[in-house]
Amino acid sequence: MIHPLILLGVFVVSTLAGYFIIRRVPSLLHTPLMSGMNALSGVTIVGALTATGIAALLGEGKVAMLIGSIGVGLAAINVVGGFAITHRMLRMFKQKKQKQ
Amino acid sequence: MTVAQIIISAVLALLVLCGIAMMSKVKTAAWGNILSAFAILAAVIMTMWFVGIINLFSVWTPLIIGSLGGGVIAYKAKMIxxxxxxxxxxxxxxxxxxxxxxxxxxxxxxxxxxxxxxxxxxxxxxxxxxxxxxxxxxxxxxxxxxxxxxxxxxxxxxxxxxxxxxxxxxxxxxxxxxxxxxxxxxxxxxxxxxxxxxxxxxxxxxxxxxxxxxxxxxxxxxxxxxxxxxxxxxxxxxxxxxxxxxxxxxxxxxxxxxxxxxxxxxxKKKNLKSPTSTSKVAKTETLEELFSNLSDMEIQQLLDAINSLTAEIGELRKEMAQLKGGVNVSSGLQEEKTEATASDVLRKAKDVIIVPGYGMALAQAQHIVKQLADRLTQNGAHVRFAIHPVAGRMPGHMNVLLAEADIPYDDLYEMDAINDDFKQCDAVVVIGANDVLNPAARNAEGTPIYGMPVLNVDEAKQVIVCNYDLKPGYAGVENPLYSRKQGVYLCLGDAKETLMELLKAL
Incomplete structure (x- = not known):
């Protein structure tokens, strides 16, 4: 186990880092940014996998496995769907063609 | 967590940050997204490896089903x-x-x-x-x-x-x-x-x-x-x-x-202390409620009926004006100009700014907007789009819709970048936007939009408004621009149809 204070520290630092990096994103790209962030929030899939995996290894009951599996499934929809839709959106942004 | 796991985690978190940093430029954004996705994929594999469940069937099943489901939804979803x-x-x-x-x-x-x-x-x-x-x-x-x-x-x-x-x-x-x-x-x-x-x-x-x-x-x-x-x-x-x-x-x-x-x-409760009568606001709300209960088909039928009625009223007015024999030509009815004059303005304009709003999204008119912009460009006009930060239903909503219609992103301007140009431009075309350009926001104290930065559409000499109707927008504040006597041309109805007519007339 990692010490709670270290976890809190990581949370604060990553929040600040994210805040300052994201501030540079122009409003033109706010929808893809939001959609991309939304996909990233599906990173909770890592937690779901860990919990479900440990539950499976410890031989917990069916309820635990069901809840864990639903968690993994939902997070997978979030991650895969989120990244795919962001990609679709970003592909649409085109620069002016120099036809003249 | 082992040391190796912590180090890999730190590297992956940095990759995610790099991916996001790449999203600040359009050219690198797609790669930034792929980088973030790759980092998450690596994180999933790493987790399964370290927990020791890489060959556990019961974990793979929901993982694969969820991924497929997400992929299908993302693939099938319409941009709207x-x-x-x-x-x-x-x-x-x-x-x-x-x-x-x-x-x-x-x-x-x-x-x-x-x-x-x-x-x-x-x-x-x-x-x-x-x-x-x-x-x-x-x-x-x-x-x-x-x-x-x-x-x-x-x-x-x-x-x-x-x-x-x-x-x-x-x-x-x-x-x-x-x-x-x-x-x-x-x-x-x-x-x-x-x-x-x-x-x-x-x-x-x-x-x-x-x-x-x-x-x-x-x-x-x-x-x-x-x-x-x-x-x-x-x-x-x-x-x-x-x-x-x-x-x-x-x-x-x-x-x-x-x-x-x-x-x-x-x-807070939404305060509707608008200068309009409250009964009017209440009426629009019930109408909206009514609409929300109707099916798309029924709404379409209603819209068609309303459009044909509007057309008939317009013709009746014209007849009336003819009957009056030009006695009152200069006094009234000037703001109710027909589309022909709106297209005249556009034909002459060399510098046009288009202002899209949620109405454009509702009418799905972005592709016709693109055609209009192309036609104007062919006529030798310089066409730009002015985008208010809260136009639409999510941050950057208008940009995505216009990008979908193949409008190059260098023609899309943020409010601050274009707001001073409204005075000089020849014509502004408003498409389904209301609150974001309501000049009342500057002086109507006590209304929900008071103090909200708006697009300076009212400074333009010629404004063509392609809105569904003249009702106050979501904020419930009457837009004084609509009753301006000169240089405002109203093309009311479904944006797709009114734009089509404009396009035909050009």
Missing amino acids: EMPQVVACFNGLGGGASALVGVMIYMGWGIQENAYPVFTRLTALIAIVIGTLTLVGSIVAALKLDRRITQLPVELKYHNLLTLLLLILSVSSVIFGSIYGANTLLCLSAVLFSGVLGWAFAIRVGGADMPITISLLNSLSGVAGAIAGMATSDILLVAVGGIVGASGLLLTQIMCRAMNRSLSNILF
Whole structure:
């Protein structure tokens, strides 16, 4: 186990880092940014996998496995769907063609 | 967590940050997204490897089913549905974090534990924030999809109810973390935070959706980060924190663009102290409610009927004017010009600014807007688009729709970049936008939009308004621009049709 204070520290630092990096994103790209962030929030899939995996290894009951599996499934929809839709959106942004 | 795992986590978190940094430029954005996706994929494989479940069938099954499901939804979703799809995905992420919280709190998915109270506390907070995000996002998605009314729904004592639910959720968290695993406390945390999410999202109206979605996005990140604290996973904490920050930042930007504070949007009653009569506002609301109950077919039929009626009235007016024999030509009726004059203006214009709004999205008129822009460019005009930060239903909504219609992004201008050019341009075409250009925002004190920065459309010499009707916009404030005597041409009706007519006349 990692010490709670270290976890809190990581949370604060990553929040600040994210805040300052994201501030540079122009409003033109706010929808893809939001959609991309939304996909990233599906990173909770890592937690779901860990919990479900440990539950499976410890031989917990069916309820635990069901809840864990639903968690993994939902997070997978979030991650895969989120990244795919962001990609679709970003592909649409085109620069002016120099036809003249 | 082993040292190797911590190092890999740190590297992956940095990759995610790089990916986001690449999203600040259009040219690199797609690669940034791929980089972030790759980092998450690596994180999944790493986790399965270190936990020792890489060959466990029961974990692969939901993983594959979920991935396929997400891929199909992302592939099939129409661009017009983007706000609700994003809201939906967001809710699922929150729900997953809540389920992780349930697993950990009940002691099902965790091995040894040196900090039991901290683990239970964070697990329960993850349950509360995750469930709130799930239910709130679903309500928001239903509103965006027009399956439930877009108007704010307010119960009696709504604030009191919200406060009570909040207290109950917090007490479940506190008692749960002190007493240890308890099914009843776990269920009460889920239940109370779920109703809290509903109470929070149901009272937000359609036009405040960009803010709600940004906030829910932030919450889903925070839920993930806290689930990471419960599972003691550094990567989850870091990425969750980044997402939380981004959502918060977008929320802040949206609030500033509307000149409203977050608490005002979430907790205050919408005050409709507009100069218009309240009965008019009430009428529009019931009409909107009526519309929300109709099927698309029925709405289309109604629209057709209204359009044909409008056309007939126009012809009758013309006849009347002819009958009067030019006696009163100079005095009245000047603002009710026909489309022919609007197209005259456009034909002569060399510098045109197009202002899109949510109405364009509703009418799905972005492709015809593109045709109009092309035609004007062929005529030798310089065409630009002015985009208000809160136009539409999510941050950057208009940009995505116009990009879908193949409009190059260098023609899209943010409000601050183009606001001084309205005075000099030859013509402005407003398409389904109202509140974001309402000059009343500058001086109508006490109205919801007072103080909101708006596009200076009223400074332009010639304005063509392609709106559905002249009713006040979502904020319920009459737009004085519509009654301006000179240089305003109104083309009312479905934006797709009115633009088509304009296009034909050009």
